[in-house]
Amino acid sequence: MSRVYRHAYYLLxxxxxxxxxxxxxxxxxxxxxxxxxxxxxGPSQVRLPLLVGAALLADMLPQYLWVxxxxxxxxxxxxxxxxxxxxxxxxxxxxxxxxxxxxITYVSYRNLKSFLPTIMGMEPxxxxxxxxxxLDRAMFFGMEPxxxxxxxxxxxxxxxxxxxxxxxxxxxxxxxxxxYLVWSRNLRFGYWFVCSQVLIWSxxxxxxxxxxxxxxxxxxxxLYADLPNTGTTSLMDALFYGRKGVVHDGVEGAVxxxxxxxxxxxxxxxxxxxMIQYTIRNRIVKILAWAxxxxxxxxxxxxxxxxxxxxxxxxxxxxxxxxxxxxxAGQKFTKDALRHAQSSxxxxxxxxxxxxxxxxLKPSSAGLPSSPSATD
Numbered sequence: 292m293s294r295v296y297r298h299a300y301y302l303l304x305x306x307x308x309x310x311x312x313x314x315x316x317x318x319x320x321x322x323x324x325x326x327x328x329x330x331x332x333g334p335s336q337v338r339l340p341l342l343v344g345a346a347l348l349a350d351m352l353p354q355y356l357w358v359x360x361x362x363x364x365x366x367x368x369x370x371x372x373x374x375x376x377x378x379x380x381x382x383x384x385x386x387x388x389x390x391x392x393x394x395i396t397y398v399s400y401r402n403l404k405s406f407l408p409t410i411m412g413m414e415p416x417x418x419x420x421x422x423x424x425x426l427d428r429a430m431f432f433g434m435e436p437x438x439x440x441x442x443x444x445x446x447x448x449x450x451x452x453x454x455x456x457x458x459x460x461x462x463x464x465x466x467x468x469x470x471y472l473v474w475s476r477n478l479r480f481g482y483w484f485v486c487s488q489v490l491i492w493s494x495x496x497x498x499x500x501x502x503x504x505x506x507x508x509x510x511x512x513x514l515y516a517d518l519p520n521t522g523t524t525s526l527m528d529a530l531f532y533g534r535k536g537v538v539h540d541g542v543e544g545a546v547x548x549x550x551x552x553x554x555x556x557x558x559x560x561x562x563x564x565x566m567i568q569y570t571i572r573n574r575i576v577k578i579l580a581w582a583x584x585x586x587x588x589x590x591x592x593x594x595x596x597x598x599x600x601x602x603x604x605x606x607x608x609x610x611x612x613x614x615x616x617x618x619x620a621g622q623k624f625t626k627d628a629l630r631h632a633q634s635s636x637x638x639x640x641x642x643x644x645x646x647x648x649x650x651x652l653k654p655s656s657a658g659l660p661s662s663p664s665a666t667d
Contacts, residue, residue, distance in 0.1 A: 295621055299482035300384070302619040303392035306489045310399035310496070317406050326546050328401045342390050346473050350377070381478055389472045389485035396489040400496050405546035408538050411503045418503040420510040423552070423598040427507070430599055437507065437514040440593045446517050450593075454521035456583065457590040460556055463583075464488075467563055479620050480570045487562055487616030494608040495555045502604075504551035508595025515595045523594050553604025554597040560584040561609040 318325050354373045359366030411418060427436045444453070471484035508515050508527055518524060534549045536542035564580040571577065591597045597605075617624065 296381075296385070296478065296482050298621070299486050299616075299619040300388055302486050302616075303388055303482075303489060306493055307392040307395040307399075310396045310403075310489075310493055314399035314402045317403060317410070321406060321409055323406070324543075325398070325402050326405065326544055327398055328546055342394065343387055346386055346390065346469055347378070349469065350473050385478055385481050385485075386472045389468065389481065392489055393468055393485055396492050400492045401546050401548070403496050404499055404548060404550050405537060407499055407503060407550055408534075408547065411500065420504045420507070420551070423504060423600050424507060424511065426600055427598050435514060436592060436599065437511075437595060440589070441517065444589070444593060446519060450519050451521050453586065453590040453593055454523035456586045457556070457594065458522050458526070459583070460560065460587065463563070464559060471566070475570070477570070479622060480566075482620035483570075483617050483622055484566050485616075486619045487566070487612045488559075490616055491555070491558050491562055491608055491612035494612060495553060495558065495605075498553040498604055498608065499550040502552040504598070504601075505549055506551035506596050506601070507598060509549055511595070518594065523590070527594065527596075551597055552601045553608055554591055554601040555605060556587050556591050556596065557584075557602045557605030558609040558612070560587045561606055562613055565609070565613045 314325055351370050351373060354369040355361065355366035358373075359369035428434065430436075431439055444450075468485060468488060471481050475481040475484070504510070509531065515524075530548050533545060534547040537545050537547040561584050564577075564584045567577055567580040588602055591602065592599065614624065
């Protein structure tokens, strides 16, 4: 492993070990078992290699089909060339270490979130929903935020648009991790992104315990009764019954996923927008990332997932994760350093061997063009 990224790798290992350890110890104390929310894909010892293999396939298949024009010999040459120029030892360490660390952190997050009602005694009543609701009303000059949001944006087609953007979060996270790990032309960007990801999910878990709430849609559902049925309202219903099954009915092998503060939808979409802002040059992609963040903030309050304080908390943990993740990856936060990161097509100040590992080599004798970088 390159010394340049050693701190980032230690952070990935440290966070995943701490989160995994907390989940295991908590489960043992509560006499519960760790539940894998994606267990339908098989046991973790099978699923983790599958995830790494899927990342490899996502990169190699276009080489075979596009660069090699699906011709057996040309396709194989394209794949072999990509393997030697892109899938270096440093890239493999980043992809494997990043996927495993993120996976452990995320599964631990889901379980620690599920344990929240039992540990904090949130049943039969909530903890701080009333206080945050009062704060919301004060910030909206005595009016209900839900009423204001529904009046401003309407409760017709706009609800379906907001729902679609809001639900985009579900595939956005694994896609974002894969893109930055596999296709970031600068290895530092990959480490920066995945370190920030494990940090924000860990900090999000901590905020759930620091200020436990259900969220306005679960605590004050009558405020959202006029909304049409959308994918988001169906998801909220599923989470309600999932929580009921775990907390009240003792359903085994399931997780409850209701917690308000802080808003990880807000935090993760902001984190993605910040990463894109400083690592990708394409202006359209930047606009889409910031628009996704803004619409997600509106949607999360429109549907009653979060209070205003939850959104502020999400912004805070995103900024902290973005900064700490960058420091661990060796990114400096001076104006010149950030400008250099944004415009960099090479590895920046890394060593020459590392630059070669990132594909900045002359074309091979086969004359096959290299594929475009995801962060160009």
